[in-house]
Amino acid sequence: MNNVERVTAAIAERREELFALLAELIAHPTVSPPARNSGGAQSLIARKLRELGFDVDRWTVFPGDDNVVGRLRGTAPERANSLIVNGHIDVAEVGDDSGWTYPPFALTRGRDGRLYGRGVADMKGGLAASLFAIQMLREHGIELKGDLIFQSVIGEEAGEAGTLAAIERGYTADYAVVVDTSHLHMQGQGGVITGWITVESPVTLHDGMRARTIHAGGRVHGASAIEKMMKIIASLQELERHWAVMKTYPGFPPGSNTINPAVIEGGRHAAFIADRCALWITVHFYPNESHEAIIREIEDHVLAAAAADPWLRDHPPAFRWGGRSMIEERGEIFPSLELDLGHPALSRLKRAYEAEMQCPPVVDMSGTVTDAGWFAHAGIPAVIFGPGELSQAHAVDESIDPDELVRFAQIMARFLADWCNTEKE
Missing domain, CATH: 3.30.70.360 (Alpha-Beta Plaits)
Known part of the structure; x- marks a missing residue:
């Protein structure tokens, strides 16, 4: 068993640690609108990133809503591929929660074995699983030659330009994975x-x-x-x-x-x-x-x-x-993302999926929009790839299959270890 196989095995064996991290994130009610409430959750993300050796940049986009971006500097960044892992910390509003079977801001395992809570699918599950994959790589001594940039941004649910603000701050990479809800499909979007x-x-x-x-x-x-x-x-x-x-x-x-x-x-x-x-x-x-x-x-x-x-x-x-906020300006933009099907990063992500799932991935188009289009608009090739079914996003009793969270973390660990240790073309 090589080191990457040990990492994916550890992710499965220690899955409860992943769920505990997700529970911490779910406990923060970062609903948007009204927004301006992400401070506690972003502090948790920033602390985890620092523990993993990232340099952390935190700045205010709107009062009460900060972006958090961590950079894990590679050992040979001038030669190896860099990557952005992007996700939004805000979740859809809940309103009257009397229709919920389980409390929306406490991670709960349902009688059907699924995990329940606002944001488990859209998209704190993707953030938590990505962080856990990085943690397992670090604990098993797998160094990355290329830079890894982790972005926890605000505002996606209300059309607020958290991801655009990170791009404008100068963060770029050879590829970006937006870990939003895609049911492990690899997607572009309108x-x-x-x-x-x-x-x-x-x-x-x-x-x-x-x-x-x-x-x-x-x-x-x-x-x-x-x-x-x-x-x-x-x-x-x-x-x-x-x-x-x-x-x-x-x-x-x-x-x-x-x-x-x-x-x-x-x-x-x-x-x-x-x-x-x-x-x-x-x-x-x-x-x-x-x-x-x-x-x-x-x-x-x-x-x-x-x-x-x-x-x-x-x-x-x-x-x-358009506009940078539906809350502040009554206007929004979500640029489109046309997948580059021949991009080497997408090929390596497919390879990581096939190694873990023993079948080829579905490559298709999202039925909704995400922040992924901002990367394409800035000339950064990107893909939407995350856990959770789109039908669960914004739903009462939002839930996710815990096995899918684990598989996503395993695929991401394989991909990170491969892409960020591959020489630039």
């Missing part, structure tokens, strides 16, 4: 962006002026911003249908690229003609598309429709896209 489209009149007209703005001879060039927004919504529906006909991507059902008019706000009082209307849209796009290109496509289409309207031609809609 993207999501939200945007506000606003129609605004330069003047506010009394309701009594309506007849002069809509009937012959009134000679008042005014309009209801709400009614003009209806034309913009119709143009978005036309574009959405065009996308459904003209665009496809393997692994996605036809028509997955949607434009949802999610929220509309307009008007000031029944005694006035609406002088302002704002529409909040959510746009889903495919892995081979960028949010920048999608923005241009939507704006061009809407502005062309506006140019055909006599009033909108003179008062075109304004656009505001």
Whole structure:
């Protein structure tokens, strides 16, 4: 038995230590929204990283929500591959927990043998198992030649740019594994962006002026911003249908690229003609598309429709896209991730999976979005690979198969020992 085999055997034998670490993380109710509550959990992550020999960088992204990034410096970083292991510390809100069989913030083994608690699948399980895999490598004396960067970031559940903040701080690597919920599938993803489209009149007209703005001879060039927004919504529906006909991507059902008019706000009082209307849209796009290109496509289409309207031609809609927080800015971006199927890191991750599972992995597309797209957007090749079923994310009685957690830790241990000890191409 070689050293890596000893590590994977130790992970199985000492699995209760992994579950104990997960229990510590689950005990911290880092729900988002409301967020601003991750301090205790991040202190636990930072302490564990220091114990494992990492240099730890902790900084505030929002008051009460810090990012924690650890770097384990390799013995030959200029020659060997580096890796980012990324996960988010926040979990979905619970609200009224009367529907839960088990307490959401205490790790509980159910009668069915599964582990229950908010975040076990999405995604404190992936964070805990990755840390435990690294601990076992360290305890068994397996050194890494390349740098290993461990990121515990805030804000993913509320579209907050914790991972983007880590990238902007200068953290990069030859590959990134986002250990979010994928049921041990290796996945790419589409993207999501939200945007506000606003129609605004330069003047506010009394309701009594309506007849002069809509009937012959009134000679008042005014309009209801709400009614003009209806034309913009119709143009978005036309574009959405065009996308459904003209665009496809393997692994996605036809028509997955949607434009949802999610929220509309307009008007000031029944005694006035609406002088302002704002529409909040959510746009889903495919892995081979960028949010920048999608923005241009939507704006061009809407502005062309506006140019055909006599009033909108003179008062075109304004656009505001994305944002770094759904809480603070009512806007978010999740860039897409198109998998590089020929990347050597993905090949080695597949090899680690096959060695542990004795079968090839499933490589497909996530049905949701994660922070993984930020790495692709920054030019860092990445994959989503983590434990837990997507159906458990945000669910009442969120649960995970403990055997899957152990297998994930074993696969990650194999992959880390291989990739970070392989010479750069």
